[in-house]
Amino acid sequence: METAERCRAQRLLDGLWQQASAGRGQAALVLGPPGAGKSSLASHVRARAERSGAVVVSAVASATERSFAFGLVSQLLAGLGRSPAALAALPEAPSTAAGAVYDTVSAAAKQAPLIVIVDDAHHIDGESLRCLLHVIQRVESLRVLLLLTARSDLPEDNLALTAEYVRNPRCSLITLAALCTACTEEMIAERLGRGPAHRAAPVWQQAAGGSPLLLQALAADWSTREVAARPAAPAAGAPTVPPEDGDPAEPPEDGRAVRFAVQYIHDLLTEDVLRTARALAVLGDAATTERVERLLHMLGMSASEAVRARGVLEAAGLTDGTHYRLAASRLVVLDSTPAEERELLHRTAAQVLRESKADLTEVAGHLVQTRPLHEDWAVIALREAGAQALHDQDAERAITFLRAAYAACADGPLRATVMAELAQAEWEVDPGAVRWYLTDLLDDHRAGRLSRKHSVLLVVYLLWSGRPQEADEILADLDAAPGECTDELQARLHALHVWFAYFYPTFGTRYHHGPPVSGPDPGQSVVSVDPHRDGALILTSLLTNGPTEEARDAAERLLQALIPHNPPVAPAMAALIALIRAARLERAAEWCEALVADHTRRTPTAQALLLASSAILESWLGNFTTARERAEQALGLLPAAAWGVAIGLPLSAKVLACTALGDAEASAACFRIPVPHLMFQTLPGLHYLQARGRHHLSEGRYRAALGDFYACRDLMVAWKLNVSVFTAWRVYAAEAQIALGDLAEADRLLNEELGQPDAGSPWLREQARLLHERLRSARARAVSGGAAPDADVPVRLSKAEHRVARLVCEGLTNREIAARLCVTPSTVEQHLTRVYRKLGVRGRAAVPVALSRFESRRS
Numbered sequence: 080m081e082t083a084e085r086c087r088a089q090r091l092l093d094g095l096w097q098q099a100s101a102g103r104g105q106a107a108l109v110l111g112p113p114g115a116g117k118s119s120l121a122s123h124v125r126a127r128a129e130r131s132g133a134v135v136v137s138a139v140a141s142a143t144e145r146s147f148a149f150g151l152v153s154q155l156l157a158g159l160g161r162s163p164a165a166l167a168a169l170p171e172a173p174s175t176a177a178g179a180v181y182d183t184v185s186a187a188a189k190q191a192p193l194i195v196i197v198d199d200a201h202h203i204d205g206e207s208l209r210c211l212l213h214v215i216q217r218v219e220s221l222r223v224l225l226l227l228t229a230r231s232d233l234p235e236d237n238l239a240l241t242a243e244y245v246r247n248p249r250c251s252l253i254t255l256a257a258l259c260t261a262c263t264e265e266m267i268a269e270r271l272g273r274g275p276a277h278r279a280a281p282v283w284q285q286a287a288g289g290s291p292l293l294l295q296a297l298a299a300d301w302s303t304r305e306v307a308a309r310p311a312a313p314a315a316g317a318p319t320v321p322p323e324d325g326d327p328a329e330p331p332e333d334g335r336a337v338r339f340a341v342q343y344i345h346d347l348l349t350e351d352v353l354r355t356a357r358a359l360a361v362l363g364d365a366a367t368t369e370r371v372e373r374l375l376h377m378l379g380m381s382a383s384e385a386v387r388a389r390g391v392l393e394a395a396g397l398t399d400g401t402h403y404r405l406a407a408s409r410l411v412v413l414d415s416t417p418a419e420e421r422e423l424l425h426r427t428a429a430q431v432l433r434e435s436k437a438d439l440t441e442v443a444g445h446l447v448q449t450r451p452l453h454e455d456w457a458v459i460a461l462r463e464a465g466a467q468a469l470h471d472q473d474a475e476r477a478i479t480f481l482r483a484a485y486a487a488c489a490d491g492p493l494r495a496t497v498m499a500e501l502a503q504a505e506w507e508v509d510p511g512a513v514r515w516y517l518t519d520l521l522d523d524h525r526a527g528r529l530s531r532k533h534s535v536l537l538v539v540y541l542l543w544s545g546r547p548q549e550a551d552e553i554l555a556d557l558d559a560a561p562g563e564c565t566d567e568l569q570a571r572l573h574a575l576h577v578w579f580a581y582f583y584p585t586f587g588t589r590y591h592h593g594p595p596v597s598g599p600d601p602g603q604s605v606v607s608v609d610p611h612r613d614g615a616l617i618l619t620s621l622l623t624n625g626p627t628e629e630a631r632d633a634a635e636r637l638l639q640a641l642i643p644h645n646p647p648v649a650p651a652m653a654a655l656i657a658l659i660r661a662a663r664l665e666r667a668a669e670w671c672e673a674l675v676a677d678h679t680r681r682t683p684t685a686q687a688l689l690l691a692s693s694a695i696l697e698s699w700l701g702n703f704t705t706a707r708e709r710a711e712q713a714l715g716l717l718p719a720a721a722w723g724v725a726i727g728l729p730l731s732a733k734v735l736a737c738t739a740l741g742d743a744e745a746s747a748a749c750f751r752i753p754v755p756h757l758m759f760q761t762l763p764g765l766h767y768l769q770a771r772g773r774h775h776l777s778e779g780r781y782r783a784a785l786g787d788f789y790a791c792r793d794l795m796v797a798w799k800l801n802v803s804v805f806t807a808w809r810v811y812a813a814e815a816q817i818a819l820g821d822l823a824e825a826d827r828l829l830n831e832e833l834g835q836p837d838a839g840s841p842w843l844r845e846q847a848r849l850l851h852e853r854l855r856s857a858r859a860r861a862v863s864g865g866a867a868p869d870a871d872v873p874v875r876l877s878k879a880e881h882r883v884a885r886l887v888c889e890g891l892t893n894r895e896i897a898a899r900l901c902v903t904p905s906t907v908e909q910h911l912t913r914v915y916r917k918l919g920v921r922g923r924a925a926v927p928v929a930l931s932r933f934e935s936r937r938s
Contacts, residue, residue: 092124100222100224105224110229114395121196151197155195200237263289270302296336337405344395367435440464443465472645545724547757581656610637610641621660631658769811887914
């Protein structure tokens with residue numbers, strides 16, 4: 080009995096054949112797992128024997144024919160020329176069948192050396208086995224080599240076969256070992272080339288686990304990939320460049336050939352080995368020897384059976400200890416597992432991992448693959464895993480866990496709590512989905528089934544969804560029982576008061592002076608441990624004292640402390656608002672850029688809010704391409720219905736950008752998106768009105784534009800909101816009044832805008848100055864009897880603006896102009912926007928004619 084690698088086994092069989100052909104008969108039984116190369120060894124011996132003139136007869140045993148008596152020896156005798164009638168008589172005389180088989184083999188061996196090959200001998204029927212054993216026991220006197228191949232885990236009724244091979248000196252029992260590195264190199268050299276094969280052999284051997292079948296599959300997939308990646312053939316006459324003899328990359332693990340090979344091995348495994356393979360596949364990275372044995376024990380397998388089964392999988396090259404060597408192998412096994420068995424495995428795996436004190440996220444990962452498990456420990460595991468996923472910004476995974484926890488809960492306070500946790504996770508992916516929970520959450524709050532924390536979150540959902548009256552009701556309940564909130568939650572509650580007052584200037588009036596909250600003063604030089612508290616303090620200072628220098632400095636300190644730590648959105652937004660109110664748009668944009676730079680690590684809702692904020696800031700600064708891109712990114716992250724009343728933020732930024740870039744159709748498309756009616760009672764509604772008026776203005780609908788601009792004016796007066804960036808309506812309204820001929824009103828509006836002490840938007844300030852200059856020139860011409868007030872007026876283009884205008888006339892895009900002038904596309908946009916204003920046009924198509932008129936007047 081010998082364990083041999085492929086090359087060693089070939090030499091052993093060659094030696095046995097030489098002895099048999101010389102008259103010293105031999106028998107060999109080659110054992111190995113599926114895919115170990117048993118059949119290829121038999122083919123090697125067959126080819127060698129046929130070249131020497133020997134007679135070869137072979138048969139393949141089959142599980143489907145195991146119940147047919149003499150099925151296998153009938154194949155062999157037919158190969159040796161026995162008549163069909165003689166074969167049919169075998170079952171009628173079983174006592175003499177063994178002798179008849181021996182006589183036939185002996186007669187054939189006298190004519191020429193004979194090789195008898197039986198593949199898959201583990202499936203041999205009992206009668207044929209007895210006949211073969213009769214021949215094997217007497218093989219010494221024959222010029223015969225009997226070569227049988229079988230899998231390593233022979234059935235118990237085949238033990239007589241292995242016993243004979245152990246005791247008989249003319250019998251050789253060979254167990255195939257994994258391929259050695261030299262054999263691996265030899266097998267892949269044909270595909271990879273000799274040099275690369277030598278370097279790659281150790282890696283490929285490890286990947287295939289020494290299995291010839293898996294190694295051949297990897298090589299086949301490698302060849303397929305190389306052919307697909309090969310460049311097209313050179314044109315006729317082009318020089319031929321020899322391919323580089325480089326090292327191959329890691330062997331491909333997910334190709335079709337590998338999957339087919341794994342499936343072939345899988346289909347040949349016994350039930351115990353299959354069960355073990357599926358257990359390892361389900362446990363995945365969490366598999367350890369103890370966990371695997373415990374899981375299989377719970378499924379009815381003994382420890383010794385589990386060890387044997389794992390040995391078969393490892394010998395087949397599929398696993399290395401308790402883990403699959405190739406990811407594709409694990410996937411094939413999982414895909415081939417019946418649904419009911421897979422669910423049972425997941426449920427059992429969850430119990431095993433819980434017993435072994437595994438991470439609750441691992442436990443929950445199995446629980447979500449089963450039907451609801453109505454046990455307390457399962458609900459706890461799912462909830463804690465959901466909380467951890469939400470902390471890790473993986474809201475979608477949190478939703479999966481919490482939905483399973485909700486399904487496993489009975490009615491009552493716990494179910495209400497899990498629903499609130501699920502709503503919190505849904506909010507981070509799609510705030511619109513939370514509206515389906517609002518009625519139940521309101522009922523739970525009124526019935527006292529919600530925690531204070533979740534009642535505070537419910538206020539956020541209601542404000543976002545445009546239901547401020549119900550939000551006010553819950554805030555009143557919470558304010559009436561301050562002792563039931565922790566200090567941290569009380570700070571969050573105060574922050575919510577302030578946001579209510581800021582976001583809903585009418586409905587939130589009573590919250591302008593919210594209850595005091597302990598914490599650092601906005602003027603202090605330190606930041607507290609609770610950013611929500613600090614953000615609330617900054618907003619409170621803005622609402623009560625306006626944009627003071629202390630509030631601005633506190634905002635800078637807060638952002639500086641928050642940026643490196645993936646901060647919550649609300650405090651960061653509060654700090655940005657403070658900078659905006661203090662007319663520090665460029666600084667706010669810089670901080671916003673830092674927040675957006677790492678936005679993909681956040682949940683979709685947080686990403687969308689940050690991108691929308693950045694889009695607004697960039698549009699105010701005149702960087703319209705960036706503003707449009709970020710507004711579209713924000714709108715792409717959340718469906719329109721999910722934005723609630725906040726939809727006015729990204730839409731207004733996109734409209735302002737598209738209008739400035741001359742894309743009237745894209746601007747108009749924004750107004751086909753439905754918006755909540757109550758949005759016009761919120762700050763985003765003010766953004767939206769101003770942008771809509773700007774769109775009307777660009778389309779020549781001057782009176783409609785004035786209606787929106789004066790609505791902005793009225794809201795700002797009612798809300799006592801005097802913020803420079805919101806007074807842009809004056810500049811746009813002045814432009815509309817000029818077009819309508821009311822120059823006095825236009826002059827008044829522009830003087831008001833230019834008289835503001837703080838210029839929120841330098842870009843808008845420049846537009847106001849240019850428009851005021853045109854207006855004065857027009858009025859001067861009208862007084863002196865020149866052109867009518869609405870006729871063309873003299874303008875001055877700077878050298879940079881004139882160069883940009885000339886390149887537009889040549890048909891160059893903004894990016895091409897930027898490359899030509901060695902400036903950024905944003906700079907080109909700003910120059911071009913001023914060109915439009917000065918030449919009195921609304922898009923680049925009208926620039927050539929207007930520029931020609933300008934140049935003729937100047938000359």
